[in-house]
Amino acid sequence: MQLALFDLDHTLLPCDSDYAWTQYLIDAGVVDREDFTRKNDDFYAQYRAGMLDVQAFLDFQFAPLADNPRARLDAWHADFMARTIVPVIGQAARALVNRHQEQGDLCALITATNSFVTGPIAREFGIPHLIATIPAQDGYGRFTGRVRGTPAFRAGKLERLDAWLEAMGSWRGAFTRIWFYSDSFNDLPLLQAVSDPVAVHPDPPLRAHAEQAGWPILELYP
Structure with missing residues (x-):
């Protein structure tokens, strides 16, 4: 898997x-x-x-x-x-997601941006799972202005990923390969925790790190 x-x-x-x-x-x-x-x-x-x-x-x-x-x-x-x-969604980005889905890979969007903003975007890409920062709601479905749980930011992404896998009865070690595609040095904790880190349009600190570590660098947009 x-x-x-x-x-x-x-x-x-x-x-x-x-x-x-x-x-x-x-x-x-x-x-x-x-x-x-x-x-x-x-x-x-x-x-x-x-x-x-x-x-x-x-x-x-x-x-x-x-x-x-x-x-x-x-x-x-x-x-x-x-x-x-x-x-603004490009065909190269859609093709990347589709390639992993066609391989039968489990796919998830993992983002610091909150789930209200990103849920419809994940669905537009056809990605079935979303790990995002969660805006809290009250019992009537209104947002409270507070965050629920750990924000999916920096090391929080790794924490939220592990919690998501645990809820499905799995763990990172159950996968033969894990890809993570990211542009940001803020995502270094998760990039370093997977078998296949890929820098996508990386910011300067991540580009320098990726080049030193020999990670692939991918350009999806002109």
């Missing part, structure tokens, strides 16, 4: 879905343009520099989820998918 894990932002997608979702809300007039643009840019820069305060970012990212009813959020997200996400 083999396992293929895919990061999302700047890996299967040529953009950052977290950043793009907030930008969508800004353009739609849902949130304050000046305040959210500044914070969105600041958090994105922190992430790319490997210095993200994940709890502060989640407080920022989850606020619009808590402030709006689920039906309204779902309608916005459907429009976001049609306008922003689906048009």
Whole structure:
């Protein structure tokens, strides 16, 4: 049995879905343009520099989820998918996922971006399993603005992967090969824990590490 894990932002997608979702809300007039643009840019820069305060970012990212009813959020997200996400998905990214599925590999999208944003994107790729940061909900299905469990970020991705496998009655050692495709040095804990790490459009620190370690470097987008 083999396992293929895919990061999302700047890996299967040529953009950052977290950043793009907030930008969508800004353009739609849902949130304050000046305040959210500044914070969105600041958090994105922190992430790319490997210095993200994940709890502060989640407080920022989850606020619009808590402030709006689920039906309204779902309608916005459907429009976001049609306008922003689906048009930028490349054939090479789809082909990569399809190749692993045709091999019979167990496939999962594993991303720090929250499950509300990424669930529909995983379905668009036909990936059946999603490991993502989870926004907490109350008993009525409304988002609370808090995170549930461990964020799927840095070492948290490895923790969440192991918990997911355990829930299925499995573990990493049960697989003959595990691929993980990622663009980010933030994902180094998981990249180092799999048999087949692949750097995809890597940021400069990951590119340097991949070249030194002899990892494959993949370019899915021009």
